[in-house]
Amino acid sequence: MNDLKAAVFEATPLDQAARAAWLYYVGQKTQDQIAQELGISRQRAQRLVARAVSEGLIHFHLDHRIARCLEMEAEFMRRGLRLCRVAPSLGEGAQPLHAIAPIAAAEIERILSVEHPLVVAVGTGRAMRAAVEQVPTLNGAHHQIVSLNGNISPDGSASHFDVLMRLADRVGARQYPMPLPVIASSEDERELFHSLGPVRRNFAMARKASVTFVGIGQASGSAPMLKDGFLTAEELEEIRMAGGIGEIVGWYYDESGSYLDGGPNRRVAGVRVDPPSEDKLVVGVAGGLEKLPAILGAISGKIVNGLVTDEQTAEALLSQ
Template sequence: MGQPFLERRDATPLRARKLDLAAHAAWLYYIAGNTQEEIATKLNVSRQAAQRLVALAVSEKLIKFRLDHPLSECIALAESLRDRFDLSLCEVVPTDAGSGDTLYGIGVCAATHLEAYLMAKTPTILALSSGRTLRTMVEQIPSMNQPQHKIVSIIGNMSHSGRAGRHEVVMHLSDRVGSQAYPVPTPVVATSVEERELLQTQRSFLTVKTLAEQAKVTFVGISHIAWNAPLHQDGFINDDEVAELIELGAVGEIAGWAYSDRGVLLQEGTNSRVASVALEQPAHRLIIGVAGTVRKSEAILAALHGKLITGLITDEAAAQAILSKI
């Protein structure tokens, strides 16, 4: 994202708002892939006006390869969240009012931060969990050759029955950038406490755990706890286990670790058998939550309350929902 748009001495409120609209139109066109007719409908302007707004964004150099103009509404939401939860980093992307799906927009925004770390010449350890949003983030990263970095997972990618997850991230990223990959060699949830303890004494797991604890930054997905939520839908927990978590008051999970509406990690349920790298609470390192939509707002808010994350990349709708609850 670029510099604040009120840079010019002759910028009037009307012109500032016009630049806001131009930036919004450009985001819908270049990022969300909307047609000019769709943009006109969403911004409540004529098709010709929508075309002129996109042209204005280009002529004002708001567009490079990514949108280079911060939308004032999103910036205000990001600053409110940053101040309220003392975040090291906070980004809010516009919500596509038509589809409500901001997965791509969040992924593009998160990718700009991830790419900055990957471009470093100094060997760096980067840690990630898994999930659709992080997978979308990784898909925006261009191919490069950075063998000096270590890409570390904090969560396994299979159920205790051996079924693989569909949204693995670490191997996918390492293939794109040529870095060393360190996946977690365990299922997300073990079948028993004894099995989990045994798995976590393996040298391969201890190596990954040590690296994850040294990571310069960790990108994590955040999900809600519900029937057919990702942890359940992907087969990492079964029907009885998700029902138990709901009964215990779980509202969200990060890397398989379930937590309450105040962000407190549960001591019961599947948490006693989660074989992922343990979450730090409160987090003292840079842990960036990458998640959006109103549906996940309660889980994101709880993670913020519990200080499970110290950075956040989300969408406008989720940010508004979070701030309305506090």
């Protein structure tokens, strides 16, 4: 157990110093630009760069395990993403989730630390729940956090991986849940839920969110929607036969990032995440080679314009 805890990557002040130094010396960014990107003051950015020098991290290259991750982040952004964070992998056999969670938590914290009020939409899932568990307590009472989907399974039980209430409690923000099943039993039932006033208002709020965080699920036999009982094996096979390779908040899409027209998608009750406009950020939080086609599809279809992933997954994505 102690070995596992030691293996889990946690962001440290030295990691921040390495990131700031890379942005300054390699990225040729000013201290003001570094401060803005990291969500810190200019004075702290200056101190971080100075610390990187004093700790001996600066030679002809950045002598820190995060250097390759920073290079890949920059490459993803050159290819069109607005935001990318790559967590150092934890080694053979380690779960990518343990590496991704603290990095995603830091991004959520950075965004919710701003002084102006934001509407932030969130999906559900294991990666999102793990990230939210590491978000520190903040004074975010001026923010609004809205769920993109319900968390009610076919037997009426709630999902263990809902994140809305947990995140809202940690940051003190107002929360807006979706009183919906993940998958309705019929299209008529879905329309009935969508006719309810609170649901309509929360849908409108979710669609105007300036920042969205979502997990990305695969369509293989280990699909979260199957494991959590929201879909049957027959329904998942129908999705795969129609070309489905990934899902975001229950909505399945193909390798080009186009949502499927038929099948269970006709009964998904939550908000569909469409390609965002330039002023909005949609961050996919996902890692692991089994999710590779799903992540590629989400990026190709521009469903997400931000990504938090692990080093091994990032290498594989860039090789595509």
